[in-house]
Amino acid sequence: MTADTLLTLVLIILFMPLFSFALLLGFGKRLPRKGDAIATGLMFLNLGLALAVLFGVYALPDTPAIHGFALTPIQMNFQWIDFHTTISVFGNTIPLQIELGIMIDRLVAIMLVVVTLITALVHLFSIGYMHGDPKYHRFFAYLGIFAFSMLGIVITNNLLMMYAAWELVGLSSYLLIGFWYEKPRPGYAATKAFLMNRVGDIGMWTGIMILFTSYGTFRFDQIFAHIAAGHLPFGSEAWLTAAGILIFMGAIGKSAQFPLHTWLPDAMEGPTPVSALIHAATMVAAGVYLVARTFPMMSGGALIVIASIGTITAFVAATIAIVQNDIKKVLAYSTVSQLGYMVLALGVGAFTAGFFHLVTHAMFKACLFLGSGSVIHAMHHGLHKIHDHDTDPQDVRNMGGLAKKMPVTFATFLIATLAISGVPLFSGFLSKDEILAGAWAFGGLRGELAVIVPWVGFFVAALTAFYMFRVVILTFFGESKRPDIFEHVHESPMTMKIPIIVLATLSIFIFFSFNPFSGPSGWFVKSLPAPATVTGEHWYQFAHGEQAHGEATHAEGMHGESAGEESTHGESTADEAVAVTANPAQEAFEHAVHESHIPAMITSLLLALSGIALAFAVYRRKMIDPDKVAEKTGPLYRFLLNKWYFDEIYELWVVVPGVHLISRMMRWIDTNIVDGAVNGVASITTWQSRISGLFDKWVVDGAVNGAAYVVGFFGILFRKTQTGKIQAYIAFLLAGVVVLFYVFR
């Protein structure tokens, strides 16, 4: 396939879910089966197209263009707004206009497959899970608009469209999280998710605007070209770092990073397929994708912030996940923790590892969420049968022994858990190992405080294995803690089993690398090398010698500037795209990663196995009583159980003062502006009614009275003829007849 065909296919993939959305919203109720079959079919068709694009992209010649970060990516641009004026950017005069566009590279192709795959499987799963819901067709419509927004983020080649799709994702996630808005908690959770995302988005927009005011363009390739040419925003490295951090703020919101992570666990109030779709595989991955997309322009200063935030997030969320009892809450915090991992990886410069983990995590976490959906569905059914409406169907303390009743769910859940724990033979091992190797190399190269990053990384790996197996043991092993519910629990229908089986299969190493112990030897890592940074000497400067400053960097690369060009294809100008030379620091890092690969692998494997062993010792063999541990570590336990009191702190320091301030402002607006407007309208009305009163009195009443007077006058006149004597009337009649005879003679 040629690049043009691929771009067209990508556009079709983008608009297919929008079509599904419009169709279901307009005619959902009248379609057969309320349109679920149509929506699901469209999504599977989309998955087919995305696979075609993936193979098409991988069949293209291996030029820098298909790695996506060259200065000449394969893209297609449409002029959107032309301001008919020119601006001066670093000595060049360019027309001020805004373009929209799409691009295609390996990153996009892989994301397309991940997003369409998870979307399609979640559609299939929802047929069983949402069966009988009164807003059934609307659920599928919302899934459609969500998929459209997410695909918009994936395929765009500029920050403006990225931002628009970003906000659309915010909107559609609001609709999906608050799908059961009749209940108070989902509505509240949806609002919370929406508002916390806005906080991040303000930063993101500011960052985008810093770049736009400096370079007059939103396009990635043009921004990268400017930075590669040494053009810094407002001429200073600090502004470049600020732009990077501010754009990363968007990712903090969407990917639920510390300190804006609290919305994600609350968003578990949405239907479970939604949790799988947006909180495991797509929406939260958008933040990581944004960082990956803008990775070349992230300066060392911005990257260190990203790495720190990722490290903190991974640690905080993992510690909270240990003590949660709600099966979905554990998965939610585990998601936050794993997202922290991805961000950490990108922050330390291990681009491929971060993106690799994004893909593998999407598979096994979607599998975990859908599996938990299957469990909750079964528990719900059991509770329904015994007419118990107070017990929480999501609480692991009410489960146990479910492996016997739900073998398929158990097997797939176990596979996904092994994957997330980093056990060899599963995909999570490969990607997590890559991340830890990156963190190890980073800690080694930078020294000092930076060694915290790998330490925390390894500690979190052990924690992850522990809390995930805790959930598995409490849910599926042993004896049921509530035999009355257990009796009525049964395996889920086929539409729910197929998606989790597919996802569990995709969590096995073979799809990413043929060697179960070596991620780097697999096609995935090999085909996606870390893009060369364009920031030159503003990148990390590792203390270990080799960094002979990249003076030779910035070759030309301003060719993308000829604006108005409809389409710039990679093949023709592939050699120009090599303009960005490799950064010595980046090379040193890659080298260090390679060296730390084996020790990191062994350490992480040992830690993961010890975490699993501890979980079995505590929850299966009962060698340690978890309740006693909780008692002994009282304050710490409560601290973790209450999620580090983040919500309380925000309530106290942000929400309450914010609400207070806003309510005062609103009160002022109410008394001065709204009331003023109301009173003004009232007095205008009074005056107007006085005038119309006068009009009424003199003109309208005058006309009415005048008409009455005229009628009365003639009435008096003609009354004289009414004599009451019939003979007189007959005489009049005869006279009249005679006159008529005379007239019509």
Next chain:
Amino acid sequence: MMEIGLPHYLVVSAVLFCLGILALATRRNAVLMLMGIEFILNSANLNLLAFSRYQGLNLEGHVFALFVIILAAAEAAVALAIVLHVYRMNNTVDADRIASLKE
């Protein structure tokens, strides 16, 4: 002996009509006024039949006359009922004295 033709009928009819009008205009008794109306209607009937006979209008005139007779019967029934009622209320059928609607 003179042949009896259309003019004869018309003359009789006109005389009847005039008598009817006269009765209507001069009598004060309501019943007699109704009789006057009957005169007028029958003069019209006579006209219709005469034209039907002499002007080759076949049966249309007869049908028309029959309608008029039916109409007259209905009219007489209704009018006599009214008169009867008027008598009950006013104890008279003198048209001049029934003037309660007069100003």
